[in-house]
Amino acid sequence: MLLVDSHSHLQDARFDGDRGAVLARAAAAGVEAIAVCGEDLASSEAAVALAARTDRPRLFATAGFHPHEAARATDGALAAIGVLARAGNVAAIGEIGLDFHRERAPRAAQRRALDAQLELAARLGLPVSVHSRDAEAELEPHLARFATRSPLASRGRPHGVLHAFGGTLEQALRYVGLGFLVSLACSAGYRANDEARRVAAGLPLDALLVETDSPALPPRDRRGERNEPAHVRDAVAVVAEARGECAETVAHATAANALRLFGAAVEAPA
Numbered sequence: 054m055l056l057v058d059s060h061s062h063l064q065d066a067r068f069d070g071d072r073g074a075v076l077a078r079a080a081a082a083g084v085e086a087i088a089v090c091g092e093d094l095a096s097s098e099a100a101v102a103l104a105a106r107t108d109r110p111r112l113f114a115t116a117g118f119h120p121h122e123a124a125r126a127t128d129g130a131l132a133a134i135g136v137l138a139r140a141g142n143v144a145a146i147g148e149i150g151l152d153f154h155r156e157r158a159p160r161a162a163q164r165r166a167l168d169a170q171l172e173l174a175a176r177l178g179l180p181v182s183v184h185s186r187d188a189e190a191e192l193e194p195h196l197a198r199f200a201t202r203s204p205l206a207s208r209g210r211p212h213g214v215l216h217a218f219g220g221t222l223e224q225a226l227r228y229v230g231l232g233f234l235v236s237l238a239c240s241a242g243y244r245a246n247d248e249a250r251r252v253a254a255g256l257p258l259d260a261l262l263v264e265t266d267s268p269a270l271p272p273r274d275r276r277g278e279r280n281e282p283a284h285v286r287d288a289v290a291v292v293a294e295a296r297g298e299c300a301e302t303v304a305h306a307t308a309a310n311a312l313r314l315f316g317a318a319v320e321a322p323a
């Protein structure tokens with residue numbers, strides 16, 4: 054089974070003791086590629102460094118300031134993200150977005166960091182990895198503006214991905230209409246998450262990705278444990294069951310979608 058984990062934080066300190074074993078288990082489970090996502094400058098640099106020294110699975114680094122870290126996204130820090138991305142080993146700008154659930158950074162700072170990073174992605178022709186929590190409606194005009202400026206659609210590539218999507222099917226369909234993909238995590242299998250399974254069933258297969266968001270969001274039967282990319286199989290199983298399709302079909306399609314999103318993006322941006 055061909056699998057791609059479209060969102061993880063493998064550079065997290067919780068993997069420092071056994072990262073090699075975690076990567077080996079992912080490869081043994083059929084995971085071909087994993088996105089390693091930055092949340093601030095240091096974790097973005099760590100993602101790029103980890104991707105550079107890892108052959109299998111293939112790692113796609115993303116660079117950006119998470120909405121929780123938006124208050125620290127100074128002009129200087131954002132310029133450093135730009136330098137990192139221009140060096141050519143960054144597959145997407147992210148994770149960026151809005152989080153009005155925990156609201157760890159003021160909303161104004163979140164909007165400012167989001168727009169600055171969308172601008173950077175448009176300029177570099179890179180897709181974006183987007184975090185959204187209780188902010189799906191407010192996010193839409195920001196991403197719609199980006200979609201008109203990003204050169205990716207004219208190259209037949211998605212503008213980005215809404216990661217671990219927690220909104221409604223109707224909201225998901227609007228993002229797909231704008232040219233974004235929607236990613237579901239193992240959390241789509243949590244008992245209370247009926248809407249995520251509606252999203253899984255209701256979107257076209259070519260708009261879906263799967264992810265682990267490791268070390269967060271472990272599968273339902275492993276709650277409380279550290280999550281890891283090998284468990285992306287569980288997200289595939291949840292999506293396949295919701296759609297009434299076989300896991301193999303969902304695995305191959307979501308892997309191809311992820312490679313379309315990240316794969317060609319590692320060529321040096323213009």
Ligand SMILES: [Zn+2]
Nearest residue numbers: 060090148266
């Ligand atoms: Zn994340």
